[in-house]
Amino acid sequence: MQGIGDWEFANINFNKLTKEMKIDLKTGTPHNYFDETYASIKVQKSSGQVVYNKEIYGDKKQNAETNTISVEIGDFVELTHKEGKGRATLINKDNNKQEKIGNKIMYKVTGAGLEKVEK
Secondary structure, eight states: OBOGGGOBOEEEEEETTTTEEEEEEOSBOSOTTOOSEEEEEEEEOTTSOEEEEEEEETTSOBOOEEEEEEOOTTOEEEEEETTHHHHOEEEETTTTEEEEOOSEEEEEEETTEEEEEOO
């Protein structure tokens, strides 16, 4: 996920073999023009239980942090980004396919990886 000047403020890496999601947040202010939630990352179980939820405010300095979240088949990953059409890209490392996430997207964890779902 990128912010002002296309600076990468967050990177999410899903390992389908270990079923872990590594979320790296960088130190800095994502986009000082936005005094609200600029992006968010949420991981939840199929039951609806939220296991990770991070709201990233555009004009607030965030500290660097790394979280590794264990996920299971059937879990959901929801990503939002105010400028996601140009500054948030999902890259499938198996085939190098790139997909812009838009303002909001949801994925379901499957045996084959992440599958986009409408919810």
